[in-house]
Amino acid sequence: MKILVTAKRVVDPDSKIQIADTQTSIELDDVDFRVNYFCENAIEAALELQDEHDAEVVVCSIGNEDAIQTIRTGLAMGGDRGILVEAEDEVLDGDLVARTLAKLYEQEKPDIFLLGKQAIDGDSNQVGQLLAEYLSLPQACFASNIDIIEDGAVARVEREVDGGIETIDVDLPCIITADLRLNEPRYASLPGIMKAKRKKIEEFELDDLELDTTLKVVTRSMELPAGRQAGVMVSDVDELVNKLKSEAKVL
């Protein structure tokens, strides 16, 4: 079995971000980066399948040269090898990312393509679905549990949907996107980090993949949310109920 899994490099939410002077991107000079949380769940799921089904786990990322570190984190957690497609964020949108990943799929022919359900920076939640569409593969998004059944022919996936869990069976090969409750990702261990140094990472330029790189989504501007207004103290429950009725109009 072969699993391709994504590791997007995103700004660490512990960093305080600022909008760049151009108003169309985030200032990246003085922030820290990490693996996208949902991708970490995807990697952990891949590593659990690696143990159970003797799968090869290939960690891929699209980004600048620094995204190598993100792939290395995945390899230090236990991935077998890596693929980096070099491209700056500004020349990418969700659709182009999906078409780039589709190219990697065609190269690698994995049984399962695991992704985070969304990236915590753009919050688009589109890539897994678009990828399934471009590849005409079944998709199981927002997975909270994955079992491989029928001798590796089918993935039984529990999906988090409004108000409950939906269980679906998808034929392999398939696209699965991970939700936070899928698992608790392991941390890269020091011995794992040392081993990861010797694991192979293949690098491509975006241009090598012969894709139409026209963007469908262009960022026009960004602004910070308005600061929170100070609260008021109410003297009793009646006043609170009144305010909820007359001012907030929620009752």
Next chain:
Amino acid sequence: MNSNVLLSERDMQFLLYDVHAVDELTAFDYFSDHDRETFEQFLSACKRFARERMWPSYKQMDKEVPSFGEDARSGQRAICVHPRMGELYSQLANLGVLAASRPYDVGGSQLPITVSTAAMTWLMAGNLSAAGFAFLTTGAAHLVEAFGDTWLRTHFMKPMYAGRFTGTMALTEPHAGSSLADIRTSATHDSGGRYRIRGSKIFISGGANNFSDNIVHLTLARIEDSPAGTRGVSLFAVPKLRPEGDQWVPNDVQASQLIEKIGWKGLPSVVLDYGSEDDCIGWLVGRPNDGLSHMFQMMNEARILVGANAVATASVGYQESLEYAKSRPQGRLIDTEKGSTGPQVPIAQHPDVRRMLLRQKCIVTGGLSLVLETAKYQDIAAHGSSLTVRERAQILADFMTPLAKTFPAEWGYEANTLAVQVHGGYGYSSEYVVEALLRDQKLNSIHEGTTGLQGLDLLGRKILRDRGHGLQLWLETILGDLALAQATESPELKEYAAVLRAFVSQVQVTLRNLSSRTSLSSMLSHSTDMLLALCSFAVGWQWLKIVTQAERAADGGLQGTKCPHIRGLRHCAQYWFATEIPVAVAQLTRVDVADSSFLDCSLDSL
């Protein structure tokens, strides 16, 4: 409990890579598989583990302390630690922290101690009790590694490094704490390297738990007919369960009592009884009667870790009070007209609160820098490229260790009181976490040699007995850095260098005056003053080094003077030279003046 970043990652990185150039160490064979990337990946994993897993359990472990209960595995009465401790410990072991700096052939990763100390600082900031189980185990396993034979290594060291067994250091007895010459625990020869152990130890941290398969107590005891005093003390490995054939059987060493204490509440401190049924076997580690010297070969490392822990605890308090001060509105600015009813300002706007914040930052970052520099000398001493380089580094590491332990412990305690102070009345309530950190911090001026003993070690052993050799080498190293600073264009660096140069001269005068005194007790009566003065001066030296690197970073255009992080470091340096160095000068004068009031005042006059 709010989230807390625990340590400034920026400061940690700037200190490691810019100020102390830790990547230089990878030029030594022992570290040659490492590079900056492996350091960063490991520190990042430790940071995240500390923030995401350890810190959320800190306050619970402070409140729900270990107690006697039923061990779910054996069904017997035992000391049970917090239910989350077992999982945290196995995750810590999985991170690879237990044998991080040890050689490959014992299962380690040959990481520089400088980096493993930085990693441990993150983990101790997250939850010092959980980290305590880990560093005590590493210390115990390291002793077996250094002095044990193959059998001992296989049976005790390997399972400790692998995370299956935990370990302790069992030195103190009820009547003999700092005075190890007086211990009474006895060892009677049994067969081979086996001895029957009888006696009692107290304050044994991590001496009991209900998550590890076994506990190995590295125990100091006296073999029958040994010489009196320190020359008759030997080191033994005394496991809770001992190997008999292919079985592990109970070894008659019991944790009979839990000590109630003010901090480190998740880490049980116990009374251990050995051989109450005369069936306690210990294995001699190293040479008979050399137990203390074996133990003390590990002491530098342990003391540096105490310094790191003190930095960590001070840092968490600082970060907590910083966030509080930025978000807590209270009062209006002094300049605002009287009677103003405009909005209140966050307390961080008030000058005195700002002072308390900057002072904490100075202590935390200056202390961390001193700890890392001392650790780097340890790495060079162990793995440097030539004998001369290694010997020089060893002298510097030995000399700086009491400073790297004491500065963070003493000033860190003050930093933790400031964190409480910033919180005002809420800081005094147990609802807020800063009071717990203050309680935890107090241990650091006591364990692994009290501040008083560090003063005697520094002045008595490392300055006077050594005829000032270590001190001179240290001062020459500092003078080298001062010359670099004075050669720059920066007026502030020139000024700081001049201040430190004057201090160096004063130290040399003090030393001459001390040597001319006739009695040892008059020489040593102000050893703590000497220690504290040199601590503060050493941190001034660190601030000079930090600003020198900040200048270089600014020249490189990477992190210009506009960068708030670099500006913050410069303000810290300014504060330290304006406020703290004058105090150190006065402290050093006390050593010279040698006031004898406390010696002259008889006990019945107290």
